[in-house]
Amino acid sequence: MDLNVVWFVLVGVLIAGYAVLDGFDLGVGVLSLLARDEQERQVHLKSIGPVWDGNEVWLLTGGGALFAAFPVVYATVFSGFYLALMLLLLALIARAVALEFRSQLDGAAWRRGFDLAFGVGSLLPAVLLGVAVGNVLRGVPVTAAQEWAGSFLGLLHPYPVLVGLVSLSMFTMHGALWLRMKSEGALEARMARWIPRLWGAFVATYAIATAASLVEAPHLFAGVLANPLFLALTLLVVASIAAIPALSRRGAAGKAFLASSVAIVSMILVAAVSMFPRLVPSSIDPANSLTIYNASSSPRTLAVMLVIALVGMPLVIGYTVLVYRVFRGKVRPGTGGHYDEPVRAVPS
Amino acid sequence: MDALTLARLQFAVTAGFHFLFPPITIGLGWLLVLAEWFGWRKQDAVYVEVAKFFGRLFAITFAVGVATGIVMEFQFGTNWSAYSKFVGDIFGAPLAAEGVFAFFLESTFLGLYLWGRGRVSKGLHWFSALMVAVGATLSAFWIIVANSWQQTPTGYVVRNGRAELVDFWAAVWNPSTLPRYFHTVVGALVVGAFVMAGVAAWHLLRDPASAFARKSMKLAVAWGLLVSCLEVMPFGHLHAQQVARTQPEKFAAIEGLYTSQTGAPLVLFAVPFSEPPRLKGTLEIPGLLSWMAFGDTGAHVQGLDRFPPENRPPLWLTFVSFHNMVALGVWFIAIMAWAAWQWYRGLLWTDRRTLRALLVSLPLPVVACQLGWVAAEVGRQPWIVYGLLRTGQAHSPTVTAAEIALSLGLFGLVYLALGALWLTLMVKKARVAPRLPAAEQARAAA
Numbered sequence: 001m002d003l004n005v006v007w008f009v010l011v012g013v014l015i016a017g018y019a020v021l022d023g024f025d026l027g028v029g030v031l032s033l034l035a036r037d038e039q040e041r042q043v044h045l046k047s048i049g050p051v052w053d054g055n056e057v058w059l060l061t062g063g064g065a066l067f068a069a070f071p072v073v074y075a076t077v078f079s080g081f082y083l084a085l086m087l088l089l090l091a092l093i094a095r096a097v098a099l100e101f102r103s104q105l106d107g108a109a110w111r112r113g114f115d116l117a118f119g120v121g122s123l124l125p126a127v128l129l130g131v132a133v134g135n136v137l138r139g140v141p142v143t144a145a146q147e148w149a150g151s152f153l154g155l156l157h158p159y160p161v162l163v164g165l166v167s168l169s170m171f172t173m174h175g176a177l178w179l180r181m182k183s184e185g186a187l188e189a190r191m192a193r194w195i196p197r198l199w200g201a202f203v204a205t206y207a208i209a210t211a212a213s214l215v216e217a218p219h220l221f222a223g224v225l226a227n228p229l230f231l232a233l234t235l236l237v238v239a240s241i242a243a244i245p246a247l248s249r250r251g252a253a254g255k256a257f258l259a260s261s262v263a264i265v266s267m268i269l270v271a272a273v274s275m276f277p278r279l280v281p282s283s284i285d286p287a288n289s290l291t292i293y294n295a296s297s298s299p300r301t302l303a304v305m306l307v308i309a310l311v312g313m314p315l316v317i318g319y320t321v322l323v324y325r326v327f328r329g330k331v332r333p334g335t336g337g338h339y340d341e342p343v344r345a346v347p348s
Numbered sequence: 349m350d351a352l353t354l355a356r357l358q359f360a361v362t363a364g365f366h367f368l369f370p371p372i373t374i375g376l377g378w379l380l381v382l383a384e385w386f387g388w389r390k391q392d393a394v395y396v397e398v399a400k401f402f403g404r405l406f407a408i409t410f411a412v413g414v415a416t417g418i419v420m421e422f423q424f425g426t427n428w429s430a431y432s433k434f435v436g437d438i439f440g441a442p443l444a445a446e447g448v449f450a451f452f453l454e455s456t457f458l459g460l461y462l463w464g465r466g467r468v469s470k471g472l473h474w475f476s477a478l479m480v481a482v483g484a485t486l487s488a489f490w491i492i493v494a495n496s497w498q499q500t501p502t503g504y505v506v507r508n509g510r511a512e513l514v515d516f517w518a519a520v521w522n523p524s525t526l527p528r529y530f531h532t533v534v535g536a537l538v539v540g541a542f543v544m545a546g547v548a549a550w551h552l553l554r555d556p557a558s559a560f561a562r563k564s565m566k567l568a569v570a571w572g573l574l575v576s577c578l579e580v581m582p583f584g585h586l587h588a589q590q591v592a593r594t595q596p597e598k599f600a601a602i603e604g605l606y607t608s609q610t611g612a613p614l615v616l617f618a619v620p621f622s623e624p625p626r627l628k629g630t631l632e633i634p635g636l637l638s639w640m641a642f643g644d645t646g647a648h649v650q651g652l653d654r655f656p657p658e659n660r661p662p663l664w665l666t667f668v669s670f671h672n673m674v675a676l677g678v679w680f681i682a683i684m685a686w687a688a689w690q691w692y693r694g695l696l697w698t699d700r701r702t703l704r705a706l707l708v709s710l711p712l713p714v715v716a717c718q719l720g721w722v723a724a725e726v727g728r729q730p731w732i733v734y735g736l737l738r739t740g741q742a743h744s745p746t747v748t749a750a751e752i753a754l755s756l757g758l759f760g761l762v763y764l765a766l767g768a769l770w771l772t773l774m775v776k777k778a779r780v781a782p783r784l785p786a787a788e789q790a791r792a793a794a
Contacts, residue, residue: 050459053414057455061447063421068444071436078425078432079744085426086755090762093415097766100411104404104773146433148746297437297513304516305441312448319453319479323460326468338407338462 003302004292005277007069010309012272014065016265018058019129020174023264024257025052027175029095029122030168031191032115040187041115045099045339046331047182052099054320056092068305072146072295073279080140080148081132084155088128095121103339123168130167134160134209137271138217139281142288146295149284159209159216166205170264173198177248177257182331195248195256203241206267219281220274230273236266354752355427355743361756362419364718365763369413371717374488374533375540376406377481382567384477388470394563397782399477400465401560402544404777407462412770414455416763427752431732431742437512438504438519439494446490454483488533496524498733499724500594511736523594527587528724534579535720538680539713541572545687546710547778549703556697560782569691573684580677585640591727592641592649595734598727600652601661602670603637608651612637620667625652659730666727673719676712683709 025048032044048055067074078085094117102114138159141150176198180191213220224230240263247256275281279295282288296302349357380399387396421443424432432439457479464473503518504511513519545568551561592599600606604615606625614636618627635645642649652660683705690696696703732739 050463051456053459054452054456056414056418057447057452060418060421060451061444063425064440064444064447066440067425067432067436068440071432071440074425074436074440075429075432075744078422079427079429079747082426082744082747082751083755085422086758089419089422090758092418093762093766096411096415096418097769100407101769101773104408105776152751297440300516301437301441301513304513305444308441308445308448312445312452316448316452316456319456323456326460326464 003299003306004296006306007065007296007302008272008276008279008292010306011062011065011069012268014058014062016268018055018062019171019264019268020261021055021058022052023171023174024048024178025055025175026122026126027171027173028179029118029175030126030172031175031179033119033123036186038111042103042339043183043187043331044179045103045118047179049099049339050327051323054323056096065305065309069297069302070279070290070292070295071297073290076142076146076148076290076295077136077140077280080150081135081155083152084128084132088125088132091121091124091128093121094118095125126168126171127164130164131155131160133167133271134163136280137163137213137220137275139219139283139289141284142280142282142290143284144288146288146290159212162205162209162212166202166209169198169202169205170267173202173244174257174260174264177244177253177260180248181253181257182329184330184332192248192251192253196245199241199245199248206241217281219286220271224274227273230270233266233270233273237263237270240266349749349753351747351749351752352740352743354749354756355747356739358427358752358756358759359423361763362416362423362759364721365767366413366416366420367717367721368714368767369409369416370484370488371536371539371714372409372543373406373413374481374484374536375538376402376409376543377477377484377540378537379540379544379567379571380406381474381477381481382571384474388474392563394559394784397560397784398564398567401782402547402564403462405543405547405774407458408770408773408777410458412766415766419759427744427747428732428742429744429746431737434510434737434742435498435733437510438497438501441513441516442490442494442497442520446487446494450483450487450490452483454480454487457483485533488536489529492529492532493520493522493525496528497522498731499528499728500524501733501736506736511733524587524590527583527590530583531579531587531720532717534575534583535713535717537575538572538579539717541568541575541684542680542706542710542713544568545572545684545706546708549706549710550778551781552697553700553703553707555781558781559784562697565687565696566691569684569687569696573681573688576677576680576684580681584674584677589641595727596650597652597655597659598661598666599641600650600655601663601666602723602727604663604667604671605637605649605651606663607653608649610638610648611635611646612641612649612651614640615671617671618667620664622663625663661727661729666723669719669726670723673716673723676716676719679709680713680716 028044028048032041035041035044063074098114098118098121102111102118105111135155135157138157141148141154143149173195176191176195180188180195183191240259243259244256244263247259277292278289279292280290282290380403383395383399383402386392387399424439457476460468460476461473461480464476468476497519500523501511501519502522503513503515505514506512544564548561548564548568551558552565555561588599591602604618604620604627605612606627611634613632613634615627616631616633618630618632620627638647638649639645641647652663687696687702687706690699690702728734730738730740732742
């Protein structure tokens with residue numbers, strides 16, 4: 001395995017890590033739009049409060065790793081997806097600020113405004129990330145000079161929009177599974193009821209998108225159908241997706257969430273195997289496609305980066321596990337924690 | 349306006365706005381480590397309240413810093429794709445290292461710090477505060493590495509139409525990394541000290557007996573005096589010497605030395621004009637610039653005339669921002685030294701004039717950071733990578749002026765709103781003093 005392949009895998013790991021971890025944050029954000037009252041909203045926010053910040057770093061590190069390992073992809077795709085990315089960034093800003101600001105003051109308008117910003121700031125990325133993936137899967141207009149030759153409206157083709165719906169339903173289901181684990185009473189019961197429905201929406205959109213891929217992105221299937229890795233991962237996708245409602249029905253909320261996490265990772269890996277060794281297929285001419293070889297950094301940079309990843313990531317995973325362990329268990333409204341730190345004082 | 353100008357404007361707006369916040373969190377982060385330490389080891393309940401109070405201000409600021417920082421991570425690709433392709437082999441690695449070694453650490457332990465009080469042991473809780481501060485400081489390191497490589501690139505060879513990495517450590521420890529790193533991070537520590545001192549001053553003006561405000565003020569003044577001095581001497585001085593050695597055009601522009609000379613004077617005050625380059629109303633000390641830059645009052649210093657016009661940075665902005673930054677740096681030492689003297693004499697708590705001066709000075713270190721950043725980055729022009737790639741050749745060829753104008757307009761509006769909300773919340777939170785148990789208040793005031 002050469003370094004380019006290693007970095008293909010590592011970027012995939014970062015994307016998968018982001019999707020699993022920030023995926024439930026985004027899902028909880030979407031669901032918060034439907035929270036019934038202040039207490040429920042508090043549970044939504046507190047269920048992700050201690051961990052969302054670390055989760056979002058997976059996206060930042062993914063961006064940095066893409067820049068370092070495959071700078072041509074970083075430059076061409078990011079400048080090509082210009083307005084879509086700006087929209088994504090504005091949504092992420094709104095979400096981050098809303099989470100921290102909303103509970104700091106009591107005013108009804110202050111809280112309502114930030115609740116909306118948090119919900120919409122979660123919903124937009126949940127869709128846009130899928131739209132971006134859909135565009136990359138289908139292929140984008142990359143010229144022989146590795147430059148972008150498309151338009152903003154070209155990004156809104158029905159196929160990528162469909163993939164956007166897949167990611168929206170997937171993250172929302174993932175968020176519901178997380179929230180069920182962290183909540184009690186009426187909210188927990190409602191999540192238990194919603195999970196099968198959200199699962200249905202997710203399976204339906206995923207099935208339609210897969211069928212559409214056969215037409216819209218046939219290059220994804222060329223030559224992989226006999227690949228044992230592809231077949232094994234596809235089986236894993238099917239098995240883990242099937243396990244979600246089964247586990248959820250038995251009340252095994254934690255295991256159902258785990259199954260959903262496995263489903264997300266294996267879906268990303270299936271797509272990665274189909275893409276390999278391409279990173280961005282060109283819709284103008286397959287020969288223009290950006291691959292792990294023609295879009296990469298030099299071997300020396302890839303080697304240095306590998307050392308950084310091997311030294312750093314075990315530490316990251318270690319303390320991330322520590323923090324998740326500290327904050328395991330149900331969230332109860334009004335029992336302390338950063339977001340309802342009461343203003344226990346009078347102005348001096 | 350053309351796409352290039354708009355892209356530069358967008359970068360200036362988004363980077364300038366982002367850079368308001370990290371110095372505050374780096375500076376407050378270390379003060380939280382100190383306050384939590386005293387609270388834990390000396391079982392001092394007042395210091396715990398100090399930490400909780402400034403921890404809230406930290407969290408609010410951190411959120412805005414993170415939110416605006418994501419933009420920076422993606423903006424090189426969106427607006428500067430030609431630059432990204434040229435430097436990606438080198439510039440991406442420190443950004444990725446920042447994520448892996450610093451930002452994960454800071455963000456993950458911040459969750460533990462903010463949510464873990466009472467839930468984890470006091471030792472682990474203090475450790476989480478420490479990791480937040482360490483993470484923030486390491487984060488600054490990798491960002492400064494990336495930016496310093498733009499200033500003084502080393503460890504590369506230009507091959508295949510791009511800068512390729514030859515020696516990673518040579519690129520990391522390029523000549524400007526350490527001088528710029530210490531100057532920037534200690535500057536952030538000054539910011540934190542003045543935020544704490546300014547807020548404490550506001551409370552002391554209302555209640556000179558407030559134990560919370562007195563302890564905050566002691567911590568802020570002791571720390572603030574130390575770091576304000578270090579910021580100028582040695583770190584500001586070392587950085588200026590490095591610029592004189594490695595970027596003589598920038599040095600000539602910021603110091604206002606438009607003709608090469610031996611025994612060059614240090615310009616204390618002047619009004620700069622660009623066409624032709626000259627200073628008016630100059631107040632200067634002969635020979636001092638030569639001595640400061642090269643340790644000899646007779647040393648020859650290269651002026652702007654040594655460099656062709658197309659390689660000269662803008663004169664007005666670099667000169668004005670640099671000189672105002674230096675003036676502010678001197679003010680920080682003066683006010684902190686005076687506050688320390690009044691504290692020593694036992695007069696600080698009721699000295700309304702000094703307290704008001706500290707309150708008014710609260711935002712000034714943030715201003716100084718912005719001015720320093722302007723001097724550094726405008727002084728690098730017309731290069732995006734000094735001597736290698738011009739800014740004019742670096743923007744995304746496929747992004748139109750209309751697209752940038754649209755996103756710049758949106759960011760402008762969102763950032764204005766964000767800045768206003770942040771300021772509102774900071775002021776509201778900063779005005780609410782913690783209420784200490786009466787016994788604690790009496791004991792602390794005694």
